[in-house]
Amino acid sequence: MAAPLSSSSEDDAFEPNPWQKQKRTASKRCKNSSKRCYMHLISVQKEAVQDFTQTRWDTYRTDLQRWLHLQGEGKEIAETFKHCVDINFDNIPEDAGFHATCYRRFIDKKRLVAAEKRVTQTPGEPGAADTDSVSTLSTSETPRKKLRSRTGLPVASAGHVLPVLCIICKKVDKYINVGGKRQKDTLSQATSLSAGLLQEAAEIKEDFSILLHIKDKDCVALEVRYHKTCYRDYTRFLSKTASKAEE
Template sequence: MATSSTPPECIIHVSNEDLHSNLASPRDFESWSVLLRAARLKKHKPLLMVAEDLEDDTIPPVHYHLKCRKLFTLKRDLEKLEERDLENREEDIKRRSLRPVTLPSSSTVFDKVCIFCPPGKHSKYIKGSNTREHLVQCLELKADARVREIARQRQDQRILAVVSRELVAAEAWYHKSCYRQYTNEKSIPAKLESPNEDPNEDDYQHAETYAFSILAMYIRDELFTSPKVVKLTDLTHVLATYMHSSGVAVLKESTKKHLRRKLEREFGDMLHMTPDDKGKILVYPNTLNTSDLAKENQQLKKDLDSLRGQSTQVSEILKKASVHLRSSIKGAENKKIWPFLPSSLNESTTKAPAEVTQFLFALLTGDLEPKNPSQRTQMLVDSFSQDLVYAVSAGTQIPITKEPRMESSTPRR
C-alpha cells in the first residue's frame, strides 16, 4: 500500500520559485559549511535547528533552490552582516571593559585553531585522504561542560587553562575528531580516574597542581566576575577542599606557605594582596572599582552608626525598665511574715507586682498580657517573679506561696 509523504521544500525560500520544484542539496561538507555560516549570520532558525541535531561529519538532507541559495549566501550581504556583528562585538567589549573581565588574555575570543591540537600543529587531514579536516565552532554549552569535566579528570593543565574561559562565549574551535578522541573516557589513564588511592609524594604533587588549577578557575569565575576582597586563608581553604577531593587528607605547610607566590605568578598584576591591621593577607582583583569601595565604605559607616545608635537606645530602654521594676518591687507592701500563718494568705501577699509579671510574660511569650497562657508559662512566671521579688528586696519581701514550700519541706530519706 502506498504511503503519502510530505514533498521536500526549499528551506531558505527567498525567491519566487515554486516551493517544491527544482530543488538541490549541499554537494559536500564545504557547501554545507558556507550555508551554515550564512544561517548563523542571519540567525536563520530552520537551518540552525537542523545543525543543532546534526551528527558529526554529516551533511544534512536539506533542500533549496539554487537561486535562493545564491541570494541567501550573497557575499556582499554576508560581509555587511559580519561588519555589523563585529561592531556590536566591539561595543560589547567596551561595555565589558567597564565591568570585571574574567579572561586571562587581552583577546575576547580564541584564534581559529583547534584547541586540542598541540601548539604549532593545527593542520589535520581526514584519515585516509588528502583533505584537511574542517574546524567546527563550539556552540553548545554541553560541549563546554564535557570538555571541562574531562580536563579535570585528566588533570590536563593546558586544557584546564583553556576552559577557564567559556568555550561558547570565547568562540573556541576544534576538529570533531580531536573532540571525540579527547572526550573518550576510555582514553583517560586509570591512575587519574582513581585519585583516592594511597597518595605518595608524586600523587601529592599531582593533586596539588590539579587543585591549584581549579582554584585559579574559581578565582576567575568568582573573584573577577564579582569583584570583592577575600582573605588568603579563605582561598587556602578552597585549595584544601579540592585537594581533599583528590585524596589528600592533610596539606603540607609548604603548600600553604607558597600559595601566595603561586597566585602572584599565575595572575601577576591582575590580583593584588595587602595585609590588614592584624597582618592577615587580603586579596582583591584589579577590577575592583575604587568608587565602589568608597560607596561600600560609606554605607558600612552609616550602618555602624545606626547600630551604635540602636545599641544606645536599647541600653537606655533596659536601664529605665530595670529601674521601674526595681521601684515597683521596693514599693510593694507585702513584707515578709514569719512565722507563717494561714490567715496571712490573701491575694495581695501572694502576688508579685503587676509590672514584674507583665515583663516576664513578655519575655517568655512576647505578649505583655497573653489571653490564655499555658500552664507551664504561668508556673514559670510565678516562680521567676517570686525569685525576683526576693532577690531585689534582699529577703525582706517574698510572696508567701513560695516560702512555705521552701522552709517547711523536709528532705526525703
C-alpha cells in the first residue's frame, strides 16, 4: 500500500514565514519610533505615536491657527509648530505624529472657546492698558503703546477706528506681481456694515482674529481696511459657492 503523500510542502507555501513577519514588525516599530507628537504634553508618557490621517491633519492645522491668537499651553505648542498651518497633507513632515491624549486635549472645543473668551475680556486682565488713556490718542497716527488684543490689532473702543493696516494679513504694505512687474497692493476701506463678504467668511472659518474686531459692529465706522488680494483670497470660497448656486 502506497504511503500517503505529504502535504508539508503545500502547508509551507501558505504558512507565513516567521522571519518575514518579525522583519515587518521591526520595520513598523522603527518607522513609528522616528515620529514625534506635534502637540506633546509633558504629562503624557509611554503612549504610542500615531500617524495623521488627512482629516486629523486638517483639524490640527485649523486649531493650530486658532491657538496662535490665544494664551496658555496650546499657544506654546502652536508657536512651536506654526509652520504646519501652511502645509497640506500631501506634504506632511515625515516625523509628524500625535499621542491620542495630546490630540484630544489640543482640539478640545471647550478649552478653545474658554481661551477665546479670556482674550475678549482684555480690560479686566492684570496689566491691561487704561482704555481712557487710549481714547485720548490721535487716530491719525500709530502710537507706540496702545491697548492690543492678542490678534495683532489694537482693540477699537466705542467711537474709535482700527489702525491703518490690513485686517486679514495684519500688514500695511503688500506687493504683488502684475504682468511680471512688482506693484504695491493698496489698502481698500470697507463700504458696508459687514465689509462685504468678510464677516460671513470669518464666521464660517471661525477666525476670531477678525471676528473680535468686526462681529456685530459697523465696519464703515471702524474704517476696516484690507488689501484687495487678501480680501479676494479670503472670501473666494463664498464667491465660488454663489456662482454654483446661480448655475
